[in-house]
Amino acid sequence: KAGVTQTPRYLIKTRGQQVTLSCSPISGHRSVSWYQQTPGQGLQFLFEYFSETQRNKGNFPGRFSGRQFSNSRSEMNVSTLELGDSALYLCASSPRGGREGREQFFGPGTRLTVL
């Protein structure tokens, strides 16, 4: 099976712009989670989508949003970019079924730089 793919891999934006990142989960996986990784804050949970519905949300401002499509692909959007949004954004997919389906499989990430 192909792994989790994320596009683009690298992105440079300026303050005030908005950005959309894309994630394609492993085939058959219905849960997609997003994480932000920065040197200062480490790995932080943004949100999880399952069957096109946001199931959980981390402690991020409303500028961070996401959605999931019927084929389980997911996008996250950050509006009005700030310098502090520079980070590696990781997407993870999970089958989310039973005790054996709880691990998450991560994509390579999108490196966002805000100038």
Add this chain to the structure above:
Amino acid sequence: AQSVTQLGSHVSVSEGALVLLRCNYSSSVPPYLFWYVQYPNQGLQLLLKYTSAATLVKGINGFEAEFKKSETSFHLTKPSAHMSDAAEYFCAVMPENNNDMRFGAGTRLTVKP
């Protein structure tokens, strides 16, 4: 909220030496626990997971971890370090009822020749 604490942001070992990376969790109910490894400019790769089936969990690349409820610990070990083990390692906890995975701050492992 559940959380994990990784003791030691940097660990350095010699090639062939024992690797021990420490992780303690805070939870009243045995959760799901994971160890992930991250190589530079890459995503996270699952090393192993604890799902209450067995307290000693064997993972990939010769790593294993032991769940100790009395100590609320889930330390990662490998008997003999290899140069290719140099990376950042993350311990993570996930509650029973959702996929909100909480990561530790990470431990950077350096392997000296």
